[in-house]
Amino acid sequence: MKNQLTTEFQTRLWHAVKAIEQDSQAEVVVVLRSSSDSYASIPLVWGLFAAWLAHTYMIYAPDFFENWLVYYIPIFAFASSYAFAHLPWIKRICSKKKTLQKKVEIMARALFQKGGIQHTRSKIGVLIYCSFLEQTVTILPDRGLEMAIPAEEWQVLRHQFNQIFSEKNPMLALLSALQHTQTLFASYLPVQAGDINELPDVMEIDL
Incomplete structure (x- = not known):
């Protein structure tokens, strides 16, 4: 993800x-994260399964394995599989779609509250909120903005x-979607005189 967030893109x-925000009353906050959860159990399961498989093979295989191989090969199998399963696409395909969506929603709601967007x-x-591992974007409007725009438009x-x-290129697609958002918000909630920026536009929120 960091490779995609160049200085040019952030600008x-x-x-x-x-x-x-210049064309509408809306206060927009964009948060980009590499993932919404660590999914720590997935690499662990991969590592344990690989170690069990290697150990089982050496026990029942017709070939003879020296003692040091019987000891080290399962450890190597665990370590390599554990590291491999940290790849984002592995975690994604090993998780149910509903689980991914739930993780993103929980994180988005936590960010909404911690960032004070409701204030x-x-x-x-x-x-x-864009979560890259889950390849999901969640939009959480406060009640005033949500009621100002028809449900069909949302x-x-x-x-x-x-x-x-x-x-x-997801980054360019995100910018394009934000341009559409600009037109939509300006249509239903045009800017008024004296409007001020109440929230940072791009937040770094620690949870």
């Missing part, structure tokens, strides 16, 4: 968020954001 992201005066804050917007990981 374009900041400008995209700024453009939304805008008119309840018009919105969190756009459905279309969420669909567009979740399609960014189907594109060849």
Whole structure:
């Protein structure tokens, strides 16, 4: 993920968020994370299974293995499989879709609360949370913003954001989705005189 978050992209992201807030009353916060959970059990299961498989083979195989091989090969099998299973795509394919979605939703709601996005005066804050391992985007609007825009429009917007990981360049697709967000928010909640920026546009939130 860090390879994709170049200085140029971060600058374009900041400008995209700024453009939304200049054309509408919405307070937009974008958070990008490599994953919403460690999924620590997956590498552990892979490592234990590989160690068991190696040990079982050496016990029942017709070949003779010296004692040091019987000791070290299962350890090597565990270590290599444990390391391999840390790859994001391995964790993704070994998890149920509902589990991935639940992890992202829990993280998004925690970020929404910890970031204080609910503290805008008119309840018009919105969190756009992108989780790369799960390849999911969650949009959490505060109640004022959610009620200002029809449910059908929210459905279309969420669909567009979740399609960014189907594109060849998800970062460019994210910027494109933010441009659509700018038009949508400006249509239903145009900026008013005296509007101020109440929230940081891109947050680093520690949980």
